[in-house]
Amino acid sequence: MGSWVRTITTPFRKACNVFVPQKDGKKPQESSSSAMVQHVDAERAKLHGEVMACAYEDVQVMWSMLDQARIRDLSGSS
Known part of the structure; x- marks a missing residue:
């Protein structure tokens, strides 16, 4: 039973890391900003x-x- 749950939830856990910005309050350095975006x-x-x-x-x-x-968030923040 656990394997189908993992199959569904794993992509969303990864998506949280991609879509949700870090909330640690630290700004990336200018030189590493483009590397982070890439x-x-x-x-x-x-x-x-x-x-x-x-x-x-x-x-x-x-x-x-x-x-x-x-996409809406990106277009709204510009």
Whole structure:
């Protein structure tokens, strides 16, 4: 029973790391800022592949909802 729960929850735990900004109050240094953005984008792309490979359609729908919310947040913060 635990394996199907892990199959569903693991992508969302990873998504929390990608979509939710760090709340430690520290700003990244200017020189490492672009490297951090590239790293987050690479992790997000990797996670996107894992989610799309998941057999559960619900997981894919939830990913698209998170992705749309992220796009709205980015366009609203500009």
